């Protein structure tokens with residue numbers, strides 16, 4: 021049994037019947053519509069512990085009118101449509117525009133939020149980042165018309181007419197063990213000194229998830245994997261990934277770090293890893309584990325528990 025993975029398990033009704041063919045301008049005006057806000061990468065929360073700060077219909081419509089920002093449907097509850105609105109066009113200092121809450125980076129507060137709020141903000145963030153980056157047709161460079169309540173785009177060039185959908189980039193992450201039960205942990209040069217974590221990488225075209233696990237472990241550590249087992253996955257809208265977590269067993273060999281991507285990689289026993297600390301209070305040798313809200317940590321903790 022593994023710990024719940026942050027940003028997963030959102031129980032929101034994504035209301036496909038409403039979404040399909042839905043007109044966002046009409047949905048924004050519906051009774052009970054509420055808005056969650058996004059401003060230049062940050063999202064609005066309030067209170068301690070932080071909760072999503074929802075704005076009511078009148079306030080949301082005024083902001084949408086003033087900013088002409090992207091708005092899209094997240095789903096519906098018994099009260100009405102739940103919408104995500106990008107107000108990045110508004111001015112705001114270091115603190116962001118005054119909206120009766122705090123503008124936060126999801127990664128910095130994710131672990132403090134209730135699971136449902138964390139999942140909802142991850143979903144809103146992933147959708148709005150897709151919209152931010154999807155300005156023109158990737159096929160012909162033509163203009164796009166967003167439809168389906170903001171969830172798809174159609175090229176207006178009649179000769180093209182391509183459809184575009186939100187993308188999710190699969191990335192694999194794996195806790196690799198050897199016949200002695202040791203775990204293969206490494207670190208990338210750009211990480212905070214002392215942090216060790218699981219190996220990870222993006223899935224490439226023409227690969228299964230298992231193929232990608234085997235390739236990454238070979239490339240980054242020179243170790244051959246002989247079996248992989250799926251554990252769990254984690255939405256990771258930083259900006260658009262899905263982290264897919266595995267355990268893998270490997271043939272015994274000494275790891276050799278890929279000089280381009282990995283600064284250090286080695287086998288650690290459970291007793292050694294138990295001496296690692298956290299980022300704010302590193303353990304023996306200054307080492308520490310990744311944050312508790314990451315799937316890397318879920319994999320390491322699962323292995324530590326045996």
Ligand SMILES: [Zn+2]
Nearest residue numbers: 157160175180
């Ligand atoms: Zn096109």
